[in-house]
Amino acid sequence: MPHMQMRDLKENYVVSKETLKGSMNQKKSSPQMMIKSGDRFEDGKKVLGRRNGRRRGRGYKVDRLQDGKLEPNMGSTPCKSLMFHTRPGYGQLGTKCIVKANHFLAEIPGSDLSHYSVEINPEVASRKLDKAIMTELVKLYRNSDLGTKLPVYDGRKNLYTAGSLPFTSKVFNVILADEDEETGNVRKRDFEVTIKFVAVASMAQLRNLLSGKQVDTPQGALNIIDTVLRELAAQRYLSVGRFLYSPTIRKPQALGGGVESWRGFYQSIRPTQMGLSLNIDMSTIAFIEPLPVVDFVAQILGKDVYSRPMSDADRVKVKKALRGVKVEVTHRGNVRRKYRVSGLTTQPTRELIFPLDEHMNMKSVVEYFQEMYGYTIRYAHLPCLQVGNEKKVNYLPMEACKIVEGQRYTKGLNEKQITSLLKVSCQRPHEQELDILQTVQQNDYDHDPYAKEFGINISSKLASIEARVLPAPWLKYSDTGKEKEYLPQVGQWNMMNKEFDRDPVIPIYSARPDQVKKALKYVYHAAANKLEGKELELLIAILPDNN
Template identity: 55%
Template sequence: MVRKRRTELPGGGESSESQEAGGEQGSGAQRPPPQQQKQGGGGGVVQRPPPLQQQHGGGRGGGYEGGGRGYAPQPQYGSRGGYGEVRSLASTSSQTAEPTPQQVAQQIEQISLQQEASSSQVVQLAPASSKWVRFPLRPGKGSLGIRCVVKANHFFAQLPDKDLHQYDVSITPEVASRGVNRAVMEQLVRLYQESHLGKRLPAYDGRKSLYTAGPLPFVTKEFRITLVDEDDGPGGARRERDFKVVIKLAARADLHHLGMFLQGRQADAPQEALQVLDIVLRELPTTRYFPVGRSFYAPIFGRRQTLGDGLESWRGFYKSIRPTQMGLSLNNDMCSTAFIEPLPVIEFVTQLLNRNVSARPLSDADRVEIKKALRGVKVEVTHRGNMRRKYRISGLTSQTARELTFPVDERGTMKSVVEYFWETYGFAIQHIQWPCLQVGNQQRPNYLPMEFCKIVEGQRYSKSLKKEQITALQRVTCQRPSETEKDILQTVRQNAYADDLYAKEFGIKISEKLASVEARILPAPRKMVNGGTVKSWICINFSSDVRDSVARGFCTELAQMCQISGMEFNIDPVLPATSARPDQVERVLKARFHEAMTELQPPGKELDLLIVILPDNNGSLYGM
């Protein structure tokens, strides 16, 4: 089976999701507002990846390439925000008459003609150098080796025969959360799909673009949506937010050029068309799983293993539409990454510090480590029954729960957090010597005792992992090709593209069988007649885990094994093996090189071999 293993490791530049965690009244101790204001807030959010921006592989002459992946914010599992009721109003300008279907068709045709005219002008005004560019032809297909057929983790896709349209979407007021944007559009489609949207099921990228398999019955239209957030459960205070949504025709996505490229009659892959197909196929998985970049994770994929320090590995899958020599295909692969375990915060801190936290008070170093690990993590309160309001941690208080006080009314009456929770909820705080979690904004913070908070499931860990955790995560991804094939096929069956409403709407059909690809088993390389020669060599150890005696022993055994294998290998190095810190690599390499050049005779002789022992967790040295 031909495939690439994908392992997502944190710290690779992925951004975090943004969540409005306004200072709602409710779960924790809270400073009263100076005056009553309409409260904002954000429900749970589901992140969607940014539109595809990098170049795809898969030219006519080349083999298939596994694509790179984008990175994105922290996802949340499950529903897209927990919005209950929706009250909305669709309207156009009061002074503008509703266009007839004939007028809409004429306007769409005019836009298409303008695009064709502008594109032809661009071709005519192109620089002379671009007209005469000729791509080098493939020298031919290889013939060496034994021919065979292998299975690849690609699933052939049928190019849809649809008239795709792109619409610009403007949501006011603007919010940074893709989840809120999706909730707005989700409810808009639910209310107006059968009427104003002409029974179309659009695909939305979470930002500014909407795609449909055919024109909508308008060129531009304004909708008004009211979201009612019932995140607190039955009986909770509900927050209403009004949004204005404007949908405007922007362009038509041309699938003809993609078909020409797949037939080898066009040099460049039309990225816009591929992007639309990717967005369509991501719609349904985004609602079912935890999206991270171009991958999707969920506990149902199994192999959920503890990594230590309150982290665990989750399995998932990666997918992307790719143009190949054999046509359009869906690249599907398995992957793993680290998530924060959904533990009570007290238990998470115990694992993080790796000791009995109740034995002695937290030190300043402990507080710094806890704050670093929990900042930005979403938690839910447990002291209010079914009303599990969620908050995002912004920091830790400098005072303990027993010492921390705040005003409880406009007269400035002060109470401690311990007193407040006892009088308001009837709970006695056990860890009174611990700091509280601070949530909400700085102007109106909430204070939550750690023992009444639990980490919300489905939050990817984006910080750097320890080397032991990296090793454990890599071990999870190691499996036999037959096992990987089984997992990939099971993932495709679970996605059920034949029943995907969005795939049906856009006419995309995905095969459930692995693609068969012609391959060749190359003959083994010929054995060298004579062994190589290494007369001058040195060794530098940058790993603190490898003792000097172990490094010297390794070098001696390496020299002996090379001699046994037929090489002429000097058993003694030019300089004794030495150790150095990883942050001094450049200086040490230069110094040892000059020392070796001084020792070598005659002058001008070069080193044959430099052995460098690297630390396990310092990838930066690979670029030296």
């Protein structure tokens, strides 16, 4: 490849609601809702403010600290827990019915689970690399040092096993071969991984919660089960935060401008009154379409680029769209090396020359590709992609590159793309049900080796829930409209012959995205002062459309 050598230069909430009284289609105020924030956890650690009183358990108990060594208690330790309000009773208002929910009943393991800490040296900033290191470790040592156990790793500092490993602390050496994102070269690196026992996660507490014998929720045990059920899915799908996406869940739909929609899902284990259940919900977000780069550029600009040179304005727009995007070369047969785009040349490909060696013998990019790869550049009027670092800039013709699949589109969507995304993501309930059931079928929890290892079983059927259809509330509109009051039917209504009051109870208030929290506090206090002890019945918040 031609190159230019440069000189060195989760809050948890408790929601309680007063018992409903009387008929809701009488003109009465809505019941009061109180939201009380519980303890906040980040990466498995409780974040505490300054307050008096005893501190809760940390997940492991320190018996003593001698000679700078931390010695954890080897016995069973209580998991971090959250306390929820018990249900005050069951309502009677409305028409009873049975509904299906996006929950799948789960059976938990009978034996306790073990928690270990993981320390990787040298440290790496990439969670993906951490996972790759631990995957290689399990591959190398599972049938020897790990005692045939199949552990799960959360990508940070925690490792979990069903039962105990045959050691309390051990150091492993791992050699990992991976690809350098800047140069595309394959490199081998040595890592030292230290695994130490932390605590036993008791499943008895979770069973007591599900049987109604305790009200504390053992969050630590739930986190382990969550991690186990996510392990195989994270290997099959692309993780974006807590969501998992794949083009196999549903065929991607083009949104225009080199962007397409991917379908994904969120899953979380939840304790419920019917038992432990796996909650699954669907999601749709935008990804960069894996097109040949020339085709992608044509979509970005919305014009013919195959025969016409690009203007300076076009080049700036394309550079902005491609910077940071990962591409793979297509001119070398089965050799598909990947690079990350760092920029775009100011000159077209036909004018680009570079020093071939340290004696500054110059060669054109067109000649180099013809002589080195037997590749004739067709679109020499287009600029080249710049890949690599600042010290060693490599040139790649656009036509010799294709965008790597699975890159989330993080820039803002335009109005047309937002409309297309909404059309793709909006579904009828039965369509949503089919997507969720298909996802559960694809995940195939019955044959998940990690779920089997930990003794976790997931039902393949949607949970059936007892529900009540509540009477609709009366809506009061402005007296200037033809219809001043309205009773919605089947949960919907329109604005025909109805008008809003021009002056709401609380004046319209707007705020920048980074000031929303302050704005809500302001509106809350303004409402309290205005209503003088009465309840605020409706607050409309209009958020901007973005990605």
